[in-house]
Amino acid sequence: MPTIKSSYLGNLRTNSEHLQSGTTLMTDAPVDNNGKGEKFSPTDLVSSALGSCMVTIMGIVANRENVELDGLTWEVTKIMSASPRKIQEIIIDFHWENPVSNTVMIQKLKNAARTCPVALSLDPEIKQTINFNF
Template identity: 80%
Template structure:
């Protein structure tokens, strides 16, 4: 059974619906690739997925260990390569206002992030620069 149903809307824009939840997203080609840049580009979604996946896996580990991730946020920078046009690097900067004080737990969370399914699915040529600012 499909997970997502998508349609082309014209003008380099797509819509995708998550079948189970009914939630919808729109993607738009970026301005530097003939689009309007009015929504996430497909490569933006890949970069965003990496950060979200990392935090989801960190959240699973945190819940198992009764640790709160409250105050954790992150910024994603996507760097494109050309010839061929593709994602060259994804930089994720994590910030945590009040991190857990246990160094072993911090390391466990970092390890969990680096082994999330999206991180493991990206081609090795896509550099993943992950900065844990905590």
């Protein structure tokens, strides 16, 4: 059974529906690749997925350990290579206003992030630069 149903809307724009929830999202080609850049590009979504997956797995570990991740934020920077045009590097900068003081727990969370399914699924040629600012 499909997970997502997608369609091409023209003008380098797509629409995808998550069938279980009915949630939809659109993509545009970026301005530097003949698009409007009004929505996430497909490579933006890949880069965003890395950060979201890392935090989801950190959240699973945190829940198991009764740790709150309140105040955890992150910024994603995507770097493209020109030829061939593909993601060259994804930089994720994590910030946590009030991190736990337990260094063992911090290490568990960092390990969880680095071993999330998206991180393990990306081509090894895509450099993953992860900065934990806590």
